[in-house]
Amino acid sequence: TCTPKNRNDALHPLWQSPLTIPGGTRQSPINIQWRDSVYDPVLKPLKISYDPATCLHIWNNGYSFLVEFDDSADRSIIVGGPLENQYRLKQFHFHWGAINEWGSEHTVDSKFYPAELHLVHWNAVVYPTFEEAVMEGDGLAVIGVFLKLGAHHEGLQTLVDALPAIKHKDTVIEFDVFDPSCLLPPCPDYWTYAGSLTTPPLTESVTWIIKKQPIEVDENQLEAFRMLLFTSDGEEEKRMVDNFRPLQPLMNRTVRSSFQ
């Protein structure tokens, strides 16, 4: 069968740059081998408090679609879990496949999900700007949520309804009230490990918090993601699919779990 990795290498210009960081020791994404993850009783519950009014706009950046938030104050934050500081929500975006067989960035016991949500937060306690935090080992905290094919997701539909207006690269529409916590599964369990951005600059600045339980979305909602384009208006159309990075070596890392 065609392994996604080959398809991914061929598909998107973004990956014509080197796929690995020379000397990278904590790259993402990785396969999470459930039986090799280590329960850590010291891990706290993750506390999430988002203010829906901090939502600004939704746009197509030519790689994914992202919803950005006003991060000029501590209004939408996460704290606890594996984190030593509180982190401010900056944006969330998704990665997905051309078909339901693959699309997520992380895998669990080598299983791909059709899509993966990334909620990106930065350490504004220690660093003055997001751009500086991106360069630091404890600069970012990203919550990863797997999407699986199943029931219609009411909260996601609000996003899906906005996608036709941002079909092309560099299109944006105002999006003034949205509470991203509606995209989180009810189960508090997560895995956590030290990793990197999965898009350039691929910096090794991310504490990953991967939720164990996926959320369910329906086929129409996944198809709506696949109607987006990598390309700008007027260019030859390239559907925005398979915007996930190939798996990276675990190297000298342990994945910890918040659950037994």
Ligand SMILES: Oc1ccc(S)c(O)c1
């Ligand atoms: O700021 C970020 C951009 C992209 C990705 S995949 C992240 O995890 C963080």
Ligand SMILES: [Zn+2]
């Ligand atoms: Zn991402």
